[in-house]
Amino acid sequence: MAGAAASSEGRQAFPVLQSVTHNTYQPLAWQALTELRGAVRKYGLGSAKVMQVLSYSNASLLTPFDIWSSARILFPLVEYDFFEHKWTQLAVRAVERNATLGPGDSxxxxxxxxxxxxxxxTRAEGQAGFEPSVQEQCQQTGMAALVQTIQLATPQESFVTIVQGVDEPFLCVAGRLTAVVEKQWPLSLAKTSIVGLEGTKQCYMSRNPVAIMNPEGQTAIIWPHVTEIPQNL
Known part of the structure; x- marks a missing residue:
């Protein structure tokens, strides 16, 4: 895909279509990609700042050239390969959906x-002259692939920790948890770690939501795939 991300114009990207009538191609300054690179280095790939920069860029016309340029800045080799696969997958699905549209739909x-x-x-100037319907799907699928790759590459906590209240017996909490959690080894795990007094700990895994209630009637619900729910029971 290197050809899709290369440009003979050097350090310029994020073009906008200034005039649909005359098909004028006007690249913006290198500043947009520089800001994106700076946000990744300073705040991290999955940071709110990076998403803010992408959201700002997404408000303008982005050609496939721009999407590839952004991906090269955002991702190292492994994540870049995943991005390429994901965008291709989304593009294929979009084409398949288009095939089901009416005969007169462009x-x-x-x-x-x-x-x-x-x-x-591959030419950025030619991409800027795409019909609006093509530009829209290029940008939608490309940005979706960028965001999904960022989400995949961002480290996530793999379990939920519930801290026991000071005045509550640990066995009381552990007993109720044992009763509601079906111990299993599913494809997708929600691993729950209960930290008791003096550092005692019990772990359970389940694919289903887990509800825990303390003697005062307070309830904590743990959902699979939730990364962090601090609770004092």
Missing amino acids: RRTINTDMLLGTGNY
């Missing part, structure tokens, strides 16, 4: 090379 003519800026569509 989106039926869109192919994956157009959405990805590959094959005969």
